[in-house]
């Protein structure tokens with residue numbers, strides 16, 4: 001595959017941890033919260049909500065028993081974890097940024113579901129355990145192919161059931177715009193979105209013993225993502 005020779009996993013994690021405990025925390029906590037937003041960010045909030053509704057519908061269609069345990073890898077402020085807990089699932093909520101985990105915990109307490117959720121500051125590459133399903137939304141978009149494959153292998157090893165996740169498929173026009181300096185207006189810019197080519201996705205599936213069963217493009221204003229469901233075999 002065309003790997004990223006300069007990719008340094010440790011440095012990459014350090015950069016993400018620092019961003020999501022700093023500017024990234026304020027930025028995403030306001031997008032995922034109720035603050036008044038600019039038009040650009042407001043489309044991101046709405047697009048994210050559309051993605052979460054679709055992902056939740058896919059998860060429910062698995063007919064897992066209530067009390068099944070779901071890993072929310074890169075849980076952010078806990079939006080999906082709390083939704084899962086409110087619907088009777090047990091949840092393991094993991095995030096690289098302690099500020100995100102703390103915010104998740106506070107939100108879960110406010111919503112009366114903290115007892116259904118086990119919180120942990122950890123990474124998608126290192127988290128352990130066994131879960132009935134894994135979800136990972138808008139996290140892998142921050143990983144170039146080499147890191148993506150490695151992180152996906154770990155997530156796949158934690159479940160016999162599906163992984164529902166999002167990623168950014170390679171797109172020639174967006175790649176050009178990124179090269180020009182980012183497709184977000186300057187003041188709205190966030191961490192770089194890493195695009196994954198089809199052959200790199202195939203490699204991630206092959207290495208993890210999974211294959212793609214469902215895919216749905218979600219596009220809403222400035223929010224673009226590909227929602228995927230991968231299953232073993």
Ligand SMILES: C[S@@+](CC[C@H](N)C(=O)[O-])C[C@H]1O[C@@H](n2cnc3c(N)ncnc32)[C@H](O)[C@@H]1O
Pocket residue numbers: 013016020028032073074075076077078079080094095096097100122123124125136137138139142
């Ligand atoms: C854009 S937010 C998405 C949050 C949440 N999944 C959602 O969709 O509401 C990305 C999150 O991934 C977390 N993250 C980034 N890299 C991570 C890693 N290697 N392991 C765990 N979490 C990570 C960030 O701290 C941040 O909370």
